[in-house]
Amino acid sequence: MREIYMDNAATSWPKPPAVLEAMASYQKDIGASAGRGGYRRAVEASRLIFDTREVVARLFGVAESRRIVFTLNCTEALNIALWGWLDEGDHVVTTSMEHNSVARPLNHLKKERGVDVTYVQCSAEGLLDPDDLSRAITPRTRLVALVHASNVCGAVNDVAAAGAVCRERGVPLLVDAAQSAGAVPVDVEEMSVDFLAFPGHKGLMGPLGTGALCVGPNVKPRPLYQGGTGSHSEFTFQPDYLPDFYEAGSHNAIGLAGLKAACEFVAEVTPAVIGAHKSKLAARFVAAMDEMPGVTYYGPRDFARQAGVCSVRVEGMDPALVGHALDAEYGVMVRTGLHCSPLAHTTLGTIDAGTVRFSFGYYNDEEQVDFAARALAEVARRGGS
Numbered sequence: 001m002r003e004i005y006m007d008n009a010a011t012s013w014p015k016p017p018a019v020l021e022a023m024a025s026y027q028k029d030i031g032a033s034a035g036r037g038g039y040r041r042a043v044e045a046s047r048l049i050f051d052t053r054e055v056v057a058r059l060f061g062v063a064e065s066r067r068i069v070f071t072l073n074c075t076e077a078l079n080i081a082l083w084g085w086l087d088e089g090d091h092v093v094t095t096s097m098e099h100n101s102v103a104r105p106l107n108h109l110k111k112e113r114g115v116d117v118t119y120v121q122c123s124a125e126g127l128l129d130p131d132d133l134s135r136a137i138t139p140r141t142r143l144v145a146l147v148h149a150s151n152v153c154g155a156v157n158d159v160a161a162a163g164a165v166c167r168e169r170g171v172p173l174l175v176d177a178a179q180s181a182g183a184v185p186v187d188v189e190e191m192s193v194d195f196l197a198f199p200g201h202k203g204l205m206g207p208l209g210t211g212a213l214c215v216g217p218n219v220k221p222r223p224l225y226q227g228g229t230g231s232h233s234e235f236t237f238q239p240d241y242l243p244d245f246y247e248a249g250s251h252n253a254i255g256l257a258g259l260k261a262a263c264e265f266v267a268e269v270t271p272a273v274i275g276a277h278k279s280k281l282a283a284r285f286v287a288a289m290d291e292m293p294g295v296t297y298y299g300p301r302d303f304a305r306q307a308g309v310c311s312v313r314v315e316g317m318d319p320a321l322v323g324h325a326l327d328a329e330y331g332v333m334v335r336t337g338l339h340c341s342p343l344a345h346t347t348l349g350t351i352d353a354g355t356v357r358f359s360f361g362y363y364n365d366e367e368q369v370d371f372a373a374r375a376l377a378e379v380a381r382r383g384g385s
């Protein structure tokens, strides 16, 4: 049976061929651990990681590549920012569209450090009004944590407007760019972003096990871990400089080799072009949904603010059953349920059973979107009968 992968919000697939080649070549020709030896291959490994940092930094307008801290995924990057920055009794402003990777650490911080959390309500399309953000900030606010693009409905927040509000009020801004990195142009300087957390394995099209936190010049969170860095083995404490302060233990060098190739690919195509492709597919898919009796789409109708993640429901059918039928009978792979974001589903009015989520990637095309839409129509027709 034909297979169509439409779960790119979880992780993108397939990857550009250069990513696989770079990973194989690292394992075959280098193989050493970076920063842990003076022999040729160890130096090459260090060079590769340095080059990856440079490529990633350029993609996000980061002037100093040492500010890019590599992590396992976006969740780890968010945790470094949240646990490392927030102290006893601090106030943080976030939104009603956050992923559990922000909401759960904040709940734990509330319990363990008495951190006070304000959730700003987003619209029924999942968008934040920057004026509401401004109203929620108080003199005690130590951080604003904002999702850039929703993993449930694709809504793209105006980070530049939020950044301007935060800058004016003197509050650092943490952006969860899990769904926007590689799909929406992001420039940390222009958008006044202090912490940018992103995965390497979603829109950037790198391998699983990669991610990063960009730590701006005005913030210095505590590291989550301490340990070997390869540098300054004589130090009894963690080296107090970037990126070693945060990067304890051996790197995922094979993953970073893939990430470098992936980011070079994204930089060449450009996030703007990739984003336009995804939102065009979303617009086409939603137009088909609008023609289908009993099918409801949840998310923005302004497709310039749609990152290519479309949530739908079929009247009278459990989303899990719809997803199962799409996979088993049509080979269309989607995710169903709450997508790690109960807050977002409460905002959209879909908390009871979640949604069926079609998330498009660079390698999906219009023909695949039409096939998936027809498959959904058939499932809905049968389900409704």
Ligand SMILES: Cc1ncc(COP(=O)(O)O)c(C=O)c1O
Binding pocket: 009, 010, 073, 074, 075, 076, 099, 101, 147, 149, 150, 151, 176, 178, 179, 198, 199, 211
């Ligand atoms: C909005 C959002 N934030 C955070 C994450 C966590 O990303 P990762 O799986 O790389 O930890 C995701 C993953 O789906 C996400 O969509």
